[in-house]
Amino acid sequence: xxxxxxxxxxxxxxxxxxxxxxxxxxxxxxxxxxxxxxxxAQQTRNVVNILEPRIxxxxxxxxxxxxx
Numbered sequence: 001x002x003x004x005x006x007x008x009x010x011x012x013x014x015x016x017x018x019x020x021x022x023x024x025x026x027x028x029x030x031x032x033x034x035x036x037x038x039x040x041a042q043q044t045r046n047v048v049n050i051l052e053p054r055i056x057x058x059x060x061x062x063x064x065x066x067x068x
Contacts, residue, residue, distance in 0.1 A: 004058040011051045018044040 001009075018041050025037035 004055065004062065007051060007055055007058065011048060011055065014044055014048050014051070018048065 021037045021041035021044060025034050025041060028034050028037065
């Protein structure tokens with residue numbers, strides 16, 4: 001597995017985790033839990049925002065990593 005494919009797989013997993021955390025935040029009635037889930041979703045979103053440009057860098061540096 002190439003670095004690019006590992007980063008893409010990680011990004012996909014993080015987006016899934018972020019969606020789950022956001023869903024938990026919406027569904028829970030407990031305000032402390034809601035805040036915890038919201039904060040965790042935001043932290044996950046920050047990591048996603050860091051990784052997305054890295055994938056573009058990898059594809060630019062190594063054209064064979066591009067997905068058509």
